Each structure stands twice: as structure tokens, then as C-alpha cells.
Amino acid sequence: MKAFVVGVGMTKFEKPETREWQYWDMVREAGTNALEDAGISYAEVEQVPVGYCFQASTAGQRAAYELGLTGVPVYNVNNNCATGSTALMLARQFVEGGASDCVLALGFEKMARGALGGGTDGRDFSTSPVARHYGVMAARHGFAMTPPTAQIFGNAAREHMEKYGTTEAQLAAVGAKNHRHSAGNPYAQFQDVYSVDEILAARVVHRPLTKLQCSPTSDGAAAALVVSERFVERHGLDGKAVEIVGQAMTTDTEESFASGACVEVVGQPMSRAAARQVYERTGLGIEDVDVVELHDCFSINELLTYEALGMCAPGESGKLVESGATTYGGRWVVNPSGGLISKGHPLGATGIAQVAELVWQLRGEAGERQVPRARVGLAHNIGLGGAAVVTLLRAV
Template sequence: MKTYIVGVGMTKFEKPESRDWQYWDMAKEAGTKALEDAGISYDLVEQVPVGYCFQASTAGQRAAYEIGLSGVPVYNVNNNCATASTALMMARQFVAGGINDCVLALGFEKMKKGALGGGADGGDFKTSPVARHYGIMAAKHGFEMSPPTAQIFGDAAREHMELYGTTEAQLAAVGAKNHRHSANNPYAQFQDVYTVDEILAAKTIHRPLTKLQCSPTSDGAAAAVVVSERFVERHGLGDKAVEIVAQTMTTDTEESFASGSCIDVVGKPMSAAAGRQVFEQAGLGIEDVDVIELHDCFSINELLTYEALGMCGEGESGKLVESGATTYGGKWVVNPSGGLISKGHPLGATGLAQVAELSWQLRGEAGARQVEGARVGLAHNIGLGGAAVVTMLRK
């Protein structure tokens, strides 16, 4: 059964503790905006999967109750950085399976200042769910005092540089592009433009990654209303409806760990598998996609994802971003929102924020950051531990 997104909403992503609000306040804002965008009331919503990583059990109910007290099932979803896209996938499955006609996917996060520790819970990496991943990193590169997530991705960047000659300037070009894009996004945590040289000169977090190539901790929420084709017809929502053409989730296989490479352990094989499955489901290829929101938690991950999705050959991603192929006027526009690096990264909201951006783009409502003629969009959201969710949308 076909599924559609008919309403999206999000809060501005902000630096933790910079605004006096609670997670249920931000969830109410995003959820209410999504319902208003769809032009429907909460009493039409039949189920609510809610994503978050840092709050207590049943925080999903606490958040959803601020939108309405209708008694519908609320599911609490936690899948590390892929949490919000997992909530969206649940919503789509409820509708595609004929269980429901209208489901609200909601995601939020209220984080602490500073870098993440040994996993989404900030705990000791030895007992973290991603301990196996960090063990691969430590065996090859050692374990340093810099933030663990920056280490594992920074080490992946070093490997890519050694294998393919990727340069620090090419990595910085990802950050420069995404910061430039975010200048036109009122929802972005940062709206400052930087040159490649300024990004290279910023504080080093874990060589070769500087601060302006790393996603920040953030507060924020996002939501999407997912409905059936008959719901679209019944409520006259054809103008709003964006079809979820294909969607898949993959998790780690032996390929992630067998090589002992940080490039594999941070999720490139998962991303490649998810991309292949989505293209097969959709009957479309990466060449048919106009606009992409992908998981640039660190600049290297954007480059790795270019290769995983078949946008270029192995080791060619540095040259691809340098060529201008992934910005306005190029073959694709990648992260017109500013991506995680500049828009921000509240873990439980990120995947839904990506879909909000793509929905606006495909409906021609993205304002100064509009990608001209965008008809097909792709969202890529990944979490260590691991999960990779790829979603194709079409208007």
C-alpha cells in the first residue's frame, strides 16, 4: 500500500541549555506544526512512534500528551543517531501494512553541552553497545583522550586519506558547503559561512577533523504525518502529499568488522546495502535523485556516503565535493538544510528533520534554499551500533 507524508514540522535546532524549555515543549511545537501543515487534527492520528535517546522510559507519552490525550498507542523508539528515521519507518510500516491510515512520527532530544561519550548514553565505552566498534578502532589506531565518536570517524578519515589521497582541504570542503547552505535555513543551529581555510584553522577535535567539520550537540524536535492513499483522497491532501517511494533499514554484518577498518565500522557497508535496497524497491537510481539529506555527523561520513550511495567511485568522494557536484548548480544538492554539521544534531529528531527538509524541497516551499525543479529526494540517517535508514521521497 502506498504511503505519503502530508505534514511536517520542526523546531529551530539550538545549542543545549540556551533556551528555557523542556523536551515536551519542543515535541509539542514540532508535532503541532506537522498537524497544522497537514490541516488535520490530532484525533485523526491512530498511533504515535516517538524517538529519543536521552530521556527516561515513557518520555514519548509525556511528549505526545502535550499534543493530545486521545488514548492512542505511543511507542518509545531508541536507535542511536538513527532514532528519528526509525520512528518514521515504524509509521510507514503501520500504514503500508494496512493497520492504520494516519500515524504521527515524532522525534526530540534535549541534550547536555559538550561532546558525546562512549555512545549515546555517554557511558564508559567498554560497556557501551558500541564497544565492539570502538574495539576495532583501538586495535588499529589506539584510544586517545579526544571524544570517542570524533576519534572513530577521525580515524576513518585518516584511513581514507592514506588509501585514496583524500586531502584535509577536501574534508573541509564538506563543512564549508554545509555551513554555506545553512545560512538560508532559519531552523539551523548555525547560520555562519566559513571558507575552507577558516574551517581548517578551527580547533582540532581529532585529527584531521576540526570543530567546524563536526556536528554539535543540539536541542530540538521534528515530526511527520504519514498517511495512506485513501486518507489523502478522503481529506483532499493531494497538493501536500509526498510519496514515500521506498525505505529500508540495515544493520551491521560481518563486513562491518572483518576488515578491521574504521571506514567499515562506522557504517559504510550498512549505508551501501540500504541504498541498494532502496534503489531496487523504487526502480530508480541515484542519478534520478535531485536533493539529498545525508548523515554528515562528521565531514568524512558525507564523503563515505557519497561512495556508499554510488554517487562516485571508491576513493573519489573528495574530488566529487571539490568539483561542486553536490551543491547548487551541481548534479545533486546535498544537505541544503546545512546538514548535521551546521543545522545541528539532536539525535532523536535528526532523521525526521531530514524528511521535513526534503518535503519542503519537493513541495517547492524551501524559500531561499530551494533546489530548482526538485522532484525526487533521498534521506540517509545512520546510527552506530548500528542502523542505517535510507528513504526515497517523490512528489
């Protein structure tokens, strides 16, 4: 059975503590927007997977109750930074498996200011769920007192530079591109444009990564209504429907740890495997894709993901972004929303917000950031610990 996204919504992503609101206020706004986008009542929703990382158990119910008290099952989902796409994957599986005709995937996060701890306080990471990942990093690079997630990705960047000759300017080009894209996105946390030189001159978080190459902590929520083909027909939603053509989740394998390199530990093998599964299942490839929303938590991860998705050969990603191939007028438009670096990164909402952007793009509703003639979109969402989700969407 086919699955379609027929309604999407999100809040503006904002710096934590910008607004006096609770996580359920965010979900009410995003969920209501998605339902209104589809013209569907919450009474039609049969199941609700809700993604978040930093709230207590059953926070998903507290949030979903803002949309209605209908007694439907609510599932609380936590898969680190891949939480939103995991909630969406559950929604898609419920529909494709025939269990439900209408499922609402929700994701939210209300975060604290400052850098994420990465599951460790910077001194003792032995009990962290990602202890094995940080242990690989520490064995090769040691453990500094900079934010742990910036460390592990920054060290991956150093390895890529040493192996392939990737430059700091190429890494900065990712940040410059995504900040430039976000200027056209009213939902983005940041809408300022920076040059490569300004990106390079920003405060260093963990060399070679500067602040403007790192995703911020954010508050926000996103929602997507996933329905069956018969639901689309019954409600006359052909004009709203975007098909989920393929989707795959992968987790770490021995390849993630075997080399002792941060490039593998931060998820490139997972991303490569998830993309391969989607391509094999759908008969489509990266050459068929027009627009991509990928997980640029740090600039290096965008480069690693180019390679994992097959957009270029290993080691060629720095040259690819420098060439203009991943922006307007190039082969693909990557992160027209501004990506995590500039749109923001409320962990539980990120994966669903990526799909919201792609739905708007494939419907031709993205305004000044519209990718011309976009028909196929790809979303990539990854979390350390680990999970990588790749979703392929196609205009109907």
C-alpha cells in the first residue's frame, strides 16, 4: 500500500527562551497547521507517533492532547537527532502496512541554551549511550574541553582534510550556502547572509569548525499527516498529496568502528547504506533527485553526506560544494530551507521539518526559495548512537 504526505506544518525555529511557550504550545501550532493544510480534522487521525529527546515520558500525549482528546494511540519516540524522521517512518509503516489510513507524525523540542553535551560532561563518557563512539575519537584525537559533538565532527573534518585535501574554505562554503538559503525562509532561526571569509572569521568552536558552521540549539515543532491512497481518493486530496516513494533506516555496523576514524563513527556508513537501500527499492537514484534536505549538523556532515548519497566520489565533496553544484543553478539544491546550520535544530522536530520543506518544494509552494521544476526530493536525517533515515518523496 502506498503512503502519501498530505499536510505539513511547523513553527518558526527559535533560539531557546525566545518565547514564553511550552512544548505543547509548539505542537498545537505545528499540528494545527498540518491538519489545516490537508483540510482534515484531528478526529480522522488514527495513530500519533511523537518524537522528542529532552522531555519526560508521555510528553507526546501531553502535546498531542492539544489537538484533541480522541483516545487514539500515541507513541513516544526518541532516536537522538534522527528522532523526527523515526516518528515519520513509524507513520509511514502504519499506513503502508494497512494498520491505519491516517497517521499524524509530530516532533518537537524545547531546549536549553548552549552546546549539547553529547551524552557526556566532557570528562567521563563511560556510561554514555555513545561511549563507544567517543571512545574511538578519544583513542585517535584525545578528548578536549570543547563541546563533545563539535569535537567528534571537527575531528572528522580534520581527517577528511588530511586524507583528501579538503580545505577550510570548502567547509565554510557549506555554511555560507546554507545561511544564504535561509534568508528566504520565514521559519528559519537565522536569516543573515555571510561570506565564506566571514564564516572563517567567526569564533572557533573546535577547529576547523567555526560557530557559523555549527547548528544551534533551537525550540520548535513540526508535523506531517501521512495517509493511504484510498484516504487521498476519499477526501479528494490529489492536489495536496506527495508520495513517500521509499524510506530506509540503518544503524551502526562494524564498519562504523573498524577503522578507528571519526569519519565513519559520525555516520557516513549508515547514511550510505540507507541511501543504497532506498535506491534499490525504488529504482530511483540520486540522478533523479532535484532537491535535498540533509543533516548538516556541522558543515563537515554535509560534505560526508554528499559522498554517502552518491552525489560525488569519496573525497570530492569539498570541490562539489565549491563548484556551485548544490545550490540554485547547480545540479541539486541542497538545504533550500537553510538546513540545520541556519534553519535551526530542535532535535525531535528536525526530520519532520525536512520533509515539510520538501513537500512545499514538490508542490511548488516554497515561495522565493522554490527550486524550479522540483519533482523528486530526498531527506536525510542522522543521529549518533546511531540511526540514519533516508526518505525519497515524489510529486504526484
